Amino acid sequence: MIPHANRVLELRDSIFGEMTKLAKEYNAINLSQGFSEEVVAPELKKYFCEAINEDFNQYAPFTGMPQLIKSVIEYNKKLYDISFDDNNVTITNGATEAIFLIFQSIIDPGDEVLLFEPFYDSYHTSIKFCGGKPVCSTLSYPGFELNFEELEKLVNPKTKAIIFNNPHNPSGKVFSESDLLNLIKFAQRYNLYLISDEVYEFLIFDNNRFIPIQSLQNCYENKKIISISSASKTFDATGWKVGWLIADESLNKLIRRVHQYVTFSVSTPAQIAISRAFINFDSYIQGFINRYQKKLNMICQLLDDIDFEYVRPQGTYFLIGNIKNQSIKSYDLALKLVKEYQLALIPMESFYDRSNEGETLIRFCFAKKDETIISAIKQLGLGLK
């Protein structure tokens, strides 16, 4: 094998890459990867082009374009009544870079980080990449409730942080205020960083309520709360890679130091476009939520029609189905569906470290056109017969 750094072998190949490759090879309908088939809103495209024509084309300040930092501060104030200033916010290359920077800034080799399985795979990888140890607590199907008894057993003097995401990918669970307060109490008791990935903050269904962790920051005396969000999901613009993190000023300073040497800055015209998109946010976001609520209603109805067991998500654009009556593990079922029925889904085994619950669970992304969802569930019905 070609000479390489040992840590690279620690990283797993991503299941999203594998399923998307197979989807292309077998010309399959792709409900696997979490990106939208919807087009970016026309006004957003206009803002991006305008920014280029207005010559926003050179490196942005490494902390982020002041216009976008201001928009992030303003929407947090207006929608959640949380006050931040410029020193709290750093603009990153998507939430993915924010996750990487945070762990690089707080984790030393040997440190442990608590996370919840099923997990978003980037957490696991980013923790390992700085020599840390990911330690999983299971959110069990179908309720995906936090298990504090288990967390108490897993926490130890090496534990430095706890990361969760709310709304939760892949279960679609939205954590309640008492869940969040209990997490804060736990973090406070063991003096842990509490990291909340909130990239799906605006994808909330059926009158559920999303509570940003930062709105409870006063409950955590140690000021060790960090939150992450992104334009990727909110504006159907995953390819723009604009995200942000919010942290206490002293920690944010350290994170910015890392960001300077990882990517230095984020696309200047994309930041300007997103900052302008936030100006007319109220009218945009209601249409966005309604569109996804309809998609959720539609996929649930179609799954009911074929008698398929699933958990109705409270948020995100993912849904988990249960295949325990298929007498085949989810990875093998996913291979069968993509190769023989031209339908790509995500088998959930790779979202777990400890539990084998993932062997009977499969994830659907319903951020797709209506006709794609209809054809997909038709193929699922055929594949399960």
Ligand SMILES: Cc1ncc(COP(=O)(O)O)c(C=O)c1O
């Ligand atoms: C929970 C979660 N966090 C972060 C990301 C990545 O966000 P970004 O596109 O902003 O890097 C995703 C994308 O699927 C996600 O599901």
